[in-house]
Amino acid sequence: VKPGMTNKVNGLMGHHTSRRGDGKRFRCGEGRMKILVIGSGGREHALAWKIAQSSRVDKVVVAPGNGGICRSFDCADVGTDDVGGLVSLAEGGGFDLVVVGPEGPLVQGLADALAEKRIRVFGPSRRAAEIEGSKRFAKEFMARHGIPTAAFDAAGSPEAARKIVRRLGVPVVVKADGLAAGKGVVVAGTLAEADTAIAAMMVEKVFGKAADCVVIEECLRGREASFMAVTDGTSILPLETAQDHKRVGDGDTGPNTGGMGAFSPAPGIGRALFAEVQETVLKKAVAGLQKEGRPFLGVLYAGLMLTAAGPRVLEFNARFGDPETQPVLMRLESDLVDLMSAAVDGSLARSKAVWKSDPAVCVVAAAKGYPARPETGQTIEGLDEAARWPQTVVFHGGTRAASGGAIVTSGGRVLGVTSLGKDLAEARQRAYGAIAQIRYDGMHYRHDIGLLSRGEAE
Numbered sequence: 536v537k538p539g540m541t542n543k544v545n546g547l548m549g550h551h552t553s554r555r556g557d558g559k560r561f562r563c564g565e566g567r568m569k570i571l572v573i574g575s576g577g578r579e580h581a582l583a584w585k586i587a588q589s590s591r592v593d594k595v596v597v598a599p600g601n602g603g604i605c606r607s608f609d610c611a612d613v614g615t616d617d618v619g620g621l622v623s624l625a626e627g628g629g630f631d632l633v634v635v636g637p638e639g640p641l642v643q644g645l646a647d648a649l650a651e652k653r654i655r656v657f658g659p660s661r662r663a664a665e666i667e668g669s670k671r672f673a674k675e676f677m678a679r680h681g682i683p684t685a686a687f688d689a690a691g692s693p694e695a696a697r698k699i700v701r702r703l704g705v706p707v708v709v710k711a712d713g714l715a716a717g718k719g720v721v722v723a724g725t726l727a728e729a730d731t732a733i734a735a736m737m738v739e740k741v742f743g744k745a746a747d748c749v750v751i752e753e754c755l756r757g758r759e760a761s762f763m764a765v766t767d768g769t770s771i772l773p774l775e776t777a778q779d780h781k782r783v784g785d786g787d788t789g790p791n792t793g794g795m796g797a798f799s800p801a802p803g804i805g806r807a808l809f810a811e812v813q814e815t816v817l818k819k820a821v822a823g824l825q826k827e828g829r830p831f832l833g834v835l836y837a838g839l840m841l842t843a844a845g846p847r848v849l850e851f852n853a854r855f856g857d858p859e860t861q862p863v864l865m866r867l868e869s870d871l872v873d874l875m876s877a878a879v880d881g882s883l884a885r886s887k888a889v890w891k892s893d894p895a896v897c898v899v900a901a902a903k904g905y906p907a908r909p910e911t912g913q914t915i916e917g918l919d920e921a922a923r924w925p926q927t928v929v930f931h932g933g934t935r936a937a938s939g940g941a942i943v944t945s946g947g948r949v950l951g952v953t954s955l956g957k958d959l960a961e962a963r964q965r966a967y968g969a970i971a972q973i974r975y976d977g978m979h980y981r982h983d984i985g986l987l988s989r990g991e992a993e
Contacts, residue, residue, distance in 0.1 A: 903977020
């Protein structure tokens with residue numbers, strides 16, 4: 536058991552359990568709930584933070600958590616890839632609801648394993664999560680169901696991939712088919728860059744088996760936006776929009792990352808465009824998955840390019856986005872547990888979400904060497920000072936607790952400093968003011984998160 540963490544199962548048993556004396560489970564809403572959040576990143580910190588605000592919730596436990604999460608919540612030392620251990624934890628801990636944060640355990644079938652034990656879970660089945668687990672499946676699924684996306688082809692060998700590049704022409708996007716922690720995408724402006732990306736993925740195996748197949752697609756131009764919707768497999772409840780910043784450097788320069796920051800709402804999305812995305816992308820995807828025997832329960836994420844010809848899907852994710860979840864949940868007035876419970880119960884059509892009008896900005900502080908070779912173990916200072924900024928929360932991603940109460944870096948994306956403001960300028964001012972209080976060796980972050988015209992600097 537790690538310092539500050541509970542025992543895997545037994546340490547959780549002294550609290551409210553979801554079982555009656557007759558062995559039957561409470562239905563959510565009959566009493567105070569005990570909720571297990573799976574994951575260890577900034578997204579899971581934000582989920583636990585928001586879930587804990589619910590009047591329905593008595594206790595939140597996170598597995599495995601991180602240095603910041605475990606300051607505020609009990610953490611169980613079970614890894615996200617340990618499906619059997621997570622099922623045992625959920626079953627033995629008497630949880631009313633399990634919320635799965637990252638894509639890995641969903642693609643491995645965690646939701647299926649929990650459902651087999653009659654444990655309520657917010658997250659899609661393995662078959663439904665394939666919409667994120669395989670880029671090739673996602674693109675072919677979109678083609679089958681008329682969901683707008685870029686022209687593409689898939690290849691199982693470097694030779695075939697190079698031929699597709701020359702047929703489509705540059706610029707072109709090269710994507711690893713499987714999960715690659717948000718880094719398996721290269722936008723190649725020249726044939727040489729495309730060939731280098733193909734070699735790295737398919738010959739050097741920098742992403743392992745995730746790139747046994749690659750997807751090659753045309754490079755779309757426009758503005759990116761992230762749409763997320765809660766769904767029970769039939770109805771959808773759209774969440775507020777966000778805009779992510781994928782590249783590591785200011786002005787969208789450098790390699791792609793898992794996300795260097797986000798802000799909400801995304802700019803320039805009026806009611807008509809918002810409605811169009813619901814109808815042509817999210818509803819079509821949910822209906823298509825249902826039709827193919829892959830009903831999707833959880834959060835469906837669509838990463839879009841808003842082109843001159845209309846919105847086009849860049850990718851689907853089978854869970855809340857990271858870091859988009861941080862600013863979006865900062866703006867959510869409604870009880871998140873109510874929304875998730877309605878999805879699990881199949882009654883989402885009767886639910887509504889209420890939002891703060893104030894925008895939110897999340898700035899990610901990254902580790903030295905991120906995204907190529909992040910260095911870890913650096914002591915982080917200034918966290919308490921940063922948290923004192925108004926309407927600001929410092930969500931932890933890649934951190935762990937060290938001896939003497941210190942918090943040190945343990946991953947590439949270390950923190951997500953997230954602030955609300957009366958307008959975007961105030962939200963940015965608060966987020967950047969707070970992140971300026973934080974120090975560790977090699978810390979770096981973008982200075983243009985939330986700027987509506989790129990090229991400006993903080």
